[in-house]
Amino acid sequence: MRIMIGVTEICGNIPVVAGALRQLGHQVTTVVRQKNSWWPIEYDVDFSDRDMTIEDVLNIGYLVGTHDVFFFQWARTSLLPNHADYPFIKKAGKKIISCFVGSDVRDTAAYKQWYADGRRFLERLPFPEDPLVNPLFAMRMAELHSDLVLSQPNQSVLGVRPYHHAFLPMELSLYRQHIPAREVPVVVHAPSKSWLKGTDVIMAALETLKQQGVRFELRFLEGLTNDVVIKELMNADVLIDELYFPLHGKLSLEGLACGCAVVNGDRTDYEPFPADRPFWYVNPDNIVERLRQLLTDRDLRIGLALEGVPYLKMHHDHVRVMQRVMDTLEQGEAGRCDHFPDFFSTGYRLPRGETIPPELQGATAQLIRKWGLPAEADLAELVARGLVSTEILAGAERIPRWGAPTAGQSFDQNAMHA
Numbered sequence: 001m002r003i004m005i006g007v008t009e010i011c012g013n014i015p016v017v018a019g020a021l022r023q024l025g026h027q028v029t030t031v032v033r034q035k036n037s038w039w040p041i042e043y044d045v046d047f048s049d050r051d052m053t054i055e056d057v058l059n060i061g062y063l064v065g066t067h068d069v070f071f072f073q074w075a076r077t078s079l080l081p082n083h084a085d086y087p088f089i090k091k092a093g094k095k096i097i098s099c100f101v102g103s104d105v106r107d108t109a110a111y112k113q114w115y116a117d118g119r120r121f122l123e124r125l126p127f128p129e130d131p132l133v134n135p136l137f138a139m140r141m142a143e144l145h146s147d148l149v150l151s152q153p154n155q156s157v158l159g160v161r162p163y164h165h166a167f168l169p170m171e172l173s174l175y176r177q178h179i180p181a182r183e184v185p186v187v188v189h190a191p192s193k194s195w196l197k198g199t200d201v202i203m204a205a206l207e208t209l210k211q212q213g214v215r216f217e218l219r220f221l222e223g224l225t226n227d228v229v230i231k232e233l234m235n236a237d238v239l240i241d242e243l244y245f246p247l248h249g250k251l252s253l254e255g256l257a258c259g260c261a262v263v264n265g266d267r268t269d270y271e272p273f274p275a276d277r278p279f280w281y282v283n284p285d286n287i288v289e290r291l292r293q294l295l296t297d298r299d300l301r302i303g304l305a306l307e308g309v310p311y312l313k314m315h316h317d318h319v320r321v322m323q324r325v326m327d328t329l330e331q332g333e334a335g336r337c338d339h340f341p342d343f344f345s346t347g348y349r350l351p352r353g354e355t356i357p358p359e360l361q362g363a364t365a366q367l368i369r370k371w372g373l374p375a376e377a378d379l380a381e382l383v384a385r386g387l388v389s390t391e392i393l394a395g396a397e398r399i400p401r402w403g404a405p406t407a408g409q410s411f412d413q414n415a416m417h418a
Contacts, residue, residue: 001026001027001068001069001326002026002027002028002029002066002067002068002069003021003026003027003028003029003067003068003069003070003071004028004029004030004031004063004067004069004070004071005017005018005021005028005029005030005031005071005073006030006031006032006033006043006045006071006072006073006079007031007032007033007034007047007072007074007077007078007079008032008033008034008073008074008076008077009032009034009035009036009039009041010036010073010074010101010102011036011039011168011249011250012036012038012039012041012226012250013073013101013168013169013250014030014032014041014043014073015030015041016169016170016171016318017071017073017169017318017322018030019171019318020169020171020318020319020321020322020323021322021326023319024319024322024323024326026326029044029045029063029067030043030044030045031043031044031045031046031047031063031079032045032046032047032048033047033048033077033079034048034074034077035048035049038192038224038225038226039225039226040225045059045063052080052081057080060079060080060085063079064079064085064088064089064092064094065092067094068094068095069094069095069096069097069329070089070094070095070096070097071097071099072096072097072098072099072142073099073101074099074101074104075098075100075101075104075105075138075139075141075142076104076134076135076138083141083145086141086144086145087145089145090145095147095148095329096142096145096146096147096148097146097147097148097149097150097325097329098142098143098145098146098148098149098150099150099151099166100139100142100149100150100151100152100155100156100166101155101166102155102249103130103135104135104138105135105138105139105142105151105155105156105158105159106135106154106155106157107130107132107135107136107157107158108129108130109129109132109351109354110132110157110158110343110344110348111154111157113157113343113347113348113349114154114157114343114347114348115154115246115270131354132350132351132354132356133356133357133360135158136158136356136360137360139156139158139159140360140363140364140367141363143159143160143161143363143367144363144366144367147329147332148164148325148328148329149161149163149164150163150164150165150166150325151163151164151165151166151339152165152166152247152271152339153270153271153339153341154245154246154247154270154271156339156341157341157343157344157348158344158348159341159344160341160344160345160364160367160368160371160373161341161367161371162337162339162340162341162371162402163337163338163339163341164325164328164337164338164339165273165274165338165339167274167315167316167321167324168249168250168253168316168321169316169317169318169321169322170250170253170254170257170312170316170317170318171318172257172309172312172313172316172317172318174230175230175234175254175257175258176234176258177257177258177259177305177308177309178234178235178258178259179237179259179302179305179306180235180236180237180259181237181298181301181302182237182298183298184215184216184217185216185217185236185237185238185295185298185301186216186217186219186235186236186237186238187206187216187217187218187219187236187237187238187239187240187295188219188221188232188233188236188238188239188240188255188260189202189203189218189219189220189221189239189240189241190220190221190222190224190229190232190233190239190251191222191242192251194222196242196244197241197242197243197244198242198243198244198265198284201243201284201287202240202243202287203220205287205288205291206218206291208288209288209291209292209295212292214291214292214295214296215295216238216295219232219236229251229254230254230258233254233255233258233260234258234259236255236258236260237260237261237301237305238260238261238262238263238294238295238301239251239252239255239258239260239261239262239263240263240264240282240291241255241262241263241264242264242265243264243265243282243283243284243287244265245264245265245266246265246266246267246269246270246271247266247267247270247271248262248264248266248277248279252264252266252279253312253316255308256278256305256307256308256309256311256312257308257309257312259305259308259309260305260308261280261294261300261301261302261304261305262278262279262280262304262308263279263280263281263282263290263291263294264279264280264281264282265281265282265283266279266281267281273338273339274314274315276311277311278304278307278308278311279304280294280304340374340402342374342376342377344387345368345373345374345377345382345387346374346376346377348385348387349385350385350386350387355386356386356387358389361386361387361388361389362389362391364387364388364389364392365388365389365391365392368388368392368399369392369395369398369399371400372399372400372401372402373399373400373401373402374401374402374403375401375402375403377401379392379393379396379399380393
């Protein structure tokens, strides 16, 4: 197949996906509209750092005409502003894969509602406040037009369409596992954004442990390119990544690949799939005691580090990940989904002062008619909550319903019942 991948660079992911697809025998064109300074990468087509020109529009038309599949990561951008290219791609008989990667579709208020468990630190999650319409528009456009949606539960709190799990692809040959096994561990913290990673809480906890006599060597890395960070990880015992996400990002996986014991906020109760992730869980309430245990127990650190590479080979090898994606795309709508989102339809409440525009309410209704709802969702209540247009109530009995799924299991769309 001829596949285009773009158009916003996230964690150096575009060339990793492209490389995997090429190994699988596909022709790939990398296209960028928004670069990332931490990953200096050259792309086949570069639309970045300028306003769209007539020549660019003609080039986009050429891309649409000469490619079979369009892989978009970061749902807020595509080839044209406001996703104006989506209908043209579909009209041309081409396929779209949408891969959500985080705050492109994550709404802060909705995330806090979903992630609420009574702990005080949830009230100070350091995510930027964004009008609901921005992530909701990005998500609904992708849900409406995509042949395949890739995401994770913490990113799809606003979602209504069943989707497949987004595994971060890793080109494992670029990393070297080295487990130093020191008695006094070298600890790395390398935040891309300190306010987002919980750096203030992490540094305060480390200072407390230092004052209490716990021995470690801290290497705080900030503003460095990815290749420099990787070299530091290969010589470290422990990576402390972040506090606030119930899953993990690429840096945690890079820590595993380099032989570190990795500390983060990974929570299997919120993100149960895949199982047995080899991370050391902390949150702002337990971070001092959990870090004390890890930093004073050499065997514990080594054991966690040894689990890293086998886990990555199973779930994150870039060729294996993209083979799964392409197999799923080929199966089409008759295939099996990994996640059936239910929070938006059963639990979400609009924050005071927020409204959903009629066109997005209508898009939600369109998706519900096609993809269905959890069995316990009340359509009249969705309308009353201002989440969907009243038109959804006409023919409500024909809307597919699915039962309560077990997290992490795969589900057959054909098993849904009206």
